[in-house]
Amino acid sequence: MTITTTSTKKYKILDPETGALDPRIYSDETIYREEMEKVFGRSWLLIGHESLVPNPGDFFHTYMGEEPVILTRDRQGGLNAMLNVCRHRGARLTRTDDGNCASFMCVYHGWTYGLDGALEYVPGEEQAYDNKLDKTKLGLRRARVETYAGLIFATWAPDAPSLEDFLGDARWYLDTEYKRRPAGFIAYGPQKWIQPVNWKTSVDNCSDWYHVPTTHSSASNALARVMGATRYTHEWNWTVPAKHAFVNGHQIAVFETTGHEAPAEEVERLGEFRANNVAASASSIFPNTVLGMRLAIPRGPLQTEFWHFALVPADATEEEKRVLRMEHASQNGAAGTFEADDIDNWRQVSNSGATFIGAQQEQLLNMGLGNAGPHDVYPGMVTDRFVSEHNQRAFYLRYQEFMNAGSWADISLEPQTAVYEGTTAEM
Amino acid sequence: MTLFSEEQRESVQTAFLDPQSLWNDLNHFYIREAWLLDDRRFREWFALFTEDMMYFMPRRKNVPVREAHREIPPIGTDLPYYEDDRKLMEVRLQRLESGMGWAEEPPSRTRHLVGNLVIETVGEDEVVAKTGFICYRSQLEVDQSIYAGSRTDVLRREDSEWRIAHRTIVLDANVILDKNISIFF
Ligand code: FES
Numbered sequence: 001m002t003i004t005t006t007s008t009k010k011y012k013i014l015d016p017e018t019g020a021l022d023p024r025i026y027s028d029e030t031i032y033r034e035e036m037e038k039v040f041g042r043s044w045l046l047i048g049h050e051s052l053v054p055n056p057g058d059f060f061h062t063y064m065g066e067e068p069v070i071l072t073r074d075r076q077g078g079l080n081a082m083l084n085v086c087r088h089r090g091a092r093l094t095r096t097d098d099g100n101c102a103s104f105m106c107v108y109h110g111w112t113y114g115l116d117g118a119l120e121y122v123p124g125e126e127q128a129y130d131n132k133l134d135k136t137k138l139g140l141r142r143a144r145v146e147t148y149a150g151l152i153f154a155t156w157a158p159d160a161p162s163l164e165d166f167l168g169d170a171r172w173y174l175d176t177e178y179k180r181r182p183a184g185f186i187a188y189g190p191q192k193w194i195q196p197v198n199w200k201t202s203v204d205n206c207s208d209w210y211h212v213p214t215t216h217s218s219a220s221n222a223l224a225r226v227m228g229a230t231r232y233t234h235e236w237n238w239t240v241p242a243k244h245a246f247v248n249g250h251q252i253a254v255f256e257t258t259g260h261e262a263p264a265e266e267v268e269r270l271g272e273f274r275a276n277n278v279a280a281s282a283s284s285i286f287p288n289t290v291l292g293m294r295l296a297i298p299r300g301p302l303q304t305e306f307w308h309f310a311l312v313p314a315d316a317t318e319e320e321k322r323v324l325r326m327e328h329a330s331q332n333g334a335a336g337t338f339e340a341d342d343i344d345n346w347r348q349v350s351n352s353g354a355t356f357i358g359a360q361q362e363q364l365l366n367m368g369l370g371n372a373g374p375h376d377v378y379p380g381m382v383t384d385r386f387v388s389e390h391n392q393r394a395f396y397l398r399y400q401e402f403m404n405a406g407s408w409a410d411i412s413l414e415p416q417t418a419v420y421e422g423t424t425a426e427m
Numbered sequence: 428m429t430l431f432s433e434e435q436r437e438s439v440q441t442a443f444l445d446p447q448s449l450w451n452d453l454n455h456f457y458i459r460e461a462w463l464l465d466d467r468r469f470r471e472w473f474a475l476f477t478e479d480m481m482y483f484m485p486r487r488k489n490v491p492v493r494e495a496h497r498e499i500p501p502i503g504t505d506l507p508y509y510e511d512d513r514k515l516m517e518v519r520l521q522r523l524e525s526g527m528g529w530a531e532e533p534p535s536r537t538r539h540l541v542g543n544l545v546i547e548t549v550g551e552d553e554v555v556a557k558t559g560f561i562c563y564r565s566q567l568e569v570d571q572s573i574y575a576g577s578r579t580d581v582l583r584r585e586d587s588e589w590r591i592a593h594r595t596i597v598l599d600a601n602v603i604l605d606k607n608i609s610i611f612f
């Protein structure tokens with residue numbers, strides 16, 4: 001049984017010359033349904049972090065788009081991502097958020113699956129099924145799983161490229177955060193809550209520093225006064241030594257830390273240039289991940305479940321970890337002083353094309369048009385201007401490419417040209 | 428309900444106060460607190476906390492009954508919703524007072540109903556008090572949500588006034604069905 005693509009419709013979502021964006025992409029039910037197939041059915045999706053399932057038998061319940069998925073660590077130490085839907089009648093195999101177990105028993109009729117999804121036991125195999133059930137063909141639906149620096153990704157698409165190719169040279173930047181220290185990170189959380197927004201708004205917002213001095217002035221000013229934090233003003237935005245880089249629809253904010261002298265160990269791991277000069281910051285991984293680390297899980301065109309984790313260096317002291325988590329909860333997440341002020345904006349952006357007249361008014365993403373291009377030092381498309389809407393354009397053009405593709409054969413990957421220095425060069 | 432181990436209980440002094448009058452005092456304290464929140468008198472509400480305050484709201488997970496000890500990750504082990512000391516709470520209040528804390532502009536309409544008070548005394552000037560609450564929040568045109576949960580407070584008496592030294596708020600929810608948590612409990 002195969003359900004194939006029903007639509008070969010070609011979307012024109014964004015005009016790259018003018019930056020005009022069709023606002024119906026947020027609220028239209030048909031478009032949303034198609035996204036579930038063409039974006040979430042195809043793309044690599046972040047589903048968790050290795051620290052959530054450190055030991056054999058550990059599992060973490062997660063989602064790939066709308067699909068409920070069990071992430072497990074099996075007895076051999078391998079990672080598995082399986083659809084949490086029983087092959088008998090479709091009940092869920094686990095209803096808990098995480099845990100450790102030897103197998104998953106469906107509480108409807110008792111079919112039992114192993115940590116790798118194999119169907120191990122069926123009550124009454126002889127008496128009820130006359131020994132005619134081929135258990136080997138009735139394992140849970142498995143997704144492909146690959147990891148990058150502790151981050152776990154999965155895809156349903158057999159024809160998807162490797163995760164390495166999917167990330168492409170975005171990795172050159174991400175390494176400077178996720179591979180800088182040998183101990184890696186621990187993921188705490190997630191907080192979970194539902195926002196009345198379209199999932200895309202929060203991802204495209206990730207590199208939108210233009211909104212920060214306005215949307216977040218209250219939090220930024222209070223943090224500056226009470227904690228001595230940086231005040232995010234327009235002036236700061238115009239002058240900060242930072243760039244944005246774009247690869248395969250992913251976006252990385254790149255802070256240039258020229259003059260910084262990284263410890264020898266970091267230089268060894270990343271090479272001199274990256275260790276000293278490059279610090280990746282808020283990044284978005286196409287389609288629905290913001291590092292690090294949060295997932296925008298679609299729950300309908302105008303509903304998104306947010307999962308907010310705190311990634312904390314594993315080799316930090318307990319006290320340092322605690323302070324990082326406290327700051328995290330204070331600023332980001334459901335009760336975050338920054339986050340709270342984003343949501344009504346995203347909701348209104350999401351709703352803007354849902355009315356008859358509203359649908360006729362395009363959104364305008366023309367800031368910094370023509371300012372991004374290849375760079376001598378930095379891989380991908382790069383814009384020297386920290387404030388621009390190039391990311392939104394890159395994100396929605398990538399989205400358009402996925403929506404218009406018949407298969408992965410129609411989806412482009414940018415050539416990988418970066419040189420990976422240091423001992424962490426391997427994916 | 429048991430707030431203390433047997434061992435702790437041995438050290439509990441109960442003789443210093445008439446339990447009924449303590450219960451009345453604290454009930455009044457919590458009713459006043461609820462009115463301060465609902466009347467948006469946040470500075471006065473904040474003054475109810477001690478200098479070394481902690482305002483903590485953990486996550487609440489779905490776990491099997493026999494693993495109930497994992498349901499609520501303890502403080503200092505996890506990413507909670509709130510883990511505010513005095514400074515971090517001060518940031519929240521300054522944000523609300525700025526006129527630009529957009530999540531609360533225009534502000535939420537809240538109604539906190541607090542009850543089911545039980546008290547276990549620890550010492551003459553320190554008690555642990557537990558309450559249940561329902562909080563209704565309405566905002567903008569049609570946004571509304573209902574929070575239910577419990578609060579376990581360590582209350583300390585300073586200058587003959589009760590102050591909240593440590594508050595743990597446990598919501599009766601897993602995925603929170605509200606756009607943001609920009610209100611207090
Ligand atoms: S639905 Fe799972 S055993 Fe029947």
Ligand SMILES: [Fe+2]
Nearest residue numbers: 211215338342
């Ligand atoms: Fe924001």
